[in-house]
Amino acid sequence: MENVMILFNETSGKDKGKELAEKFVAYAKDHGKDAAHFLLEQVGPDCDSSKTVEKAKAENIDTLIFIGGDGTINHNVEDFKEQLPELNIGLLPGGTVNNMARVLGIPLDFEAAADVILNGNTRKIDYGMINEKVIISTMTIGILADTAARISQKEKQKYGKLIFIKNFFKLLAKKKRYRLTIKTENEEWRGKTQLVTVTMTNSVGGFTNFDDSASPDDGLFHLTILPKLNFFELAFYLPKIILGKIYEIPGIHYLTAAEISIDSESEKTVGTRVDGDPSEDLPVSMKVIKHGMTVFVPKNSEK
Numbered sequence: 001m002e003n004v005m006i007l008f009n010e011t012s013g014k015d016k017g018k019e020l021a022e023k024f025v026a027y028a029k030d031h032g033k034d035a036a037h038f039l040l041e042q043v044g045p046d047c048d049s050s051k052t053v054e055k056a057k058a059e060n061i062d063t064l065i066f067i068g069g070d071g072t073i074n075h076n077v078e079d080f081k082e083q084l085p086e087l088n089i090g091l092l093p094g095g096t097v098n099n100m101a102r103v104l105g106i107p108l109d110f111e112a113a114a115d116v117i118l119n120g121n122t123r124k125i126d127y128g129m130i131n132e133k134v135i136i137s138t139m140t141i142g143i144l145a146d147t148a149a150r151i152s153q154k155e156k157q158k159y160g161k162l163i164f165i166k167n168f169f170k171l172l173a174k175k176k177r178y179r180l181t182i183k184t185e186n187e188e189w190r191g192k193t194q195l196v197t198v199t200m201t202n203s204v205g206g207f208t209n210f211d212d213s214a215s216p217d218d219g220l221f222h223l224t225i226l227p228k229l230n231f232f233e234l235a236f237y238l239p240k241i242i243l244g245k246i247y248e249i250p251g252i253h254y255l256t257a258a259e260i261s262i263d264s265e266s267e268k269t270v271g272t273r274v275d276g277d278p279s280e281d282l283p284v285s286m287k288v289i290k291h292g293m294t295v296f297v298p299k300n301s302e303k
Contacts, residue, residue, distance in 0.1 A: 001063045001088070001120070003037045004028075005056050007076050008067040009044040017067045018042070020092055020110065024065065027114050043072075049079040056083065063088045065117065069095010070137050074275040077127055077293065078134040089295045090117035097276065099137045102208050103201040103216055105298045117296045124291035125216040126200055130272070131280045138204055139274045141262070141282070142178055142195040179265040180282075182223065184257030195226040198260065198286065211246060213256075219290035221260055225253035260286040 006024060008017030018040070025038045039059060041052050056064070064087050066076045072095065080087065093101040093108045104123070107113050128135040177192040197204060199222045204210040214222040224246060240248050247254035263283035264270040270282045 001033060001036055001118075003039075003059055003061045004063045004065060005039045005041055005052075005059070005061045006065045006067065007041055007043045007052070007072075009072050009075075010042060017094060020067050020094060021065075023110065024067075024092060024114055024117075027111065028118060031115075031118055033118065043076060043079070049075075053079055053083065056080070061087070063090060065090040065092060067092045067094045069093065069097060070099045070275040071095065071277045073100055074134055074136050074277070077136055081127075081134060081289075081292075084293045087294070088122055089293055091295065092117075095276075099201065099203045099275075100216075103137075103203045104295060105301050107298075116298050119296075119299065121297055121299050121301070122294050123217070123297045123301055124294050126219060126288050126290050127292045128200055128221065128286055128288045130274060130284050130286045133274065133279060135198075135200065135274050135279075135286070137200055137275050139198040139272055139279070139286070140196065141180070141270065141272050142176075142193060177228070178270055180270075181263045181265065182225070182255070183261045184223075184255055185259050186257065187255060189225060189253055189255065191227055193225050193227045195224075196262070197224045198222070199224075200288070213247065217291060219258055219288050220256045221258070221286060221288060223253075223255040223257070223260065225255070227251065227253070258288045258290075262286075 006021040008021045010017050021040045025040070028036065028038070037059070039055070039061070041055070043049060043052060064076065064080060066073050066089065073091065077084070091101050091104070091106050092110065092113050093106065098108060101108065101113070104125070106116055130139060177194050179192050180190070180196065182189045182196070199211060199214055201216045202208060202211050202214045211222050211224070214220070228251070240246065246252065261283065272279045272282065272284060274280075
């Protein structure tokens, strides 16, 4: 860690990005990194990301630190995806859900997360592409995507997961379904569904035991297709959900693949939601970039 660029976004999460960036620099220098060169760069919708990337090249940056949640990590990976093989990534959680940090065992406490970066243990993990955009954690179609689309950033900050649960059950009562075609390198599924979730880790929405068969470095997408959601059936199978064995619930279609294509037979536009933000409309093509990024993790993180 010689030349470090800290990326912060003042328009996401709790809007303390710059404060956390400055705090990290002071903390790092107090813990043996006084010789390192630190650059603070604001990112976000009002910033020119190409200039940030060019500046990182000119300054021979070897380490990037992302401050924020999954949406911020997604955008930063998108900007630097061509340079990722030569970079190490540090995560300072600052979002609402922080799926990626939770999956990797990175503490949500600032000093504990900073210590993870400064201790220098790394792990290679996957990211993916959905058409020409990046996915680092989760893509949803259907009721989860529609639920999230109705929640503002302000509501997320104020109510957390409770506002998501409330809106989810409102939409569940409407019983809206999509007719989709899902193809992988090995199989094909066609039918009507209320929910499709594609995950790259074992976590969805901050619930870190959604799928115990998934890991952030297995080179696979994990698809869960629920043709019809029934509250009472889900309640009956709650023990399996809690144990991360959602793929064992009858009626659920579960697929794993390194490449996926998803299309809709609906005349209306069907959108997706990726890492907490609106993303590509169907059709989409998805591909895993196995071990595409190197992230600082705790010493006890699985290899």
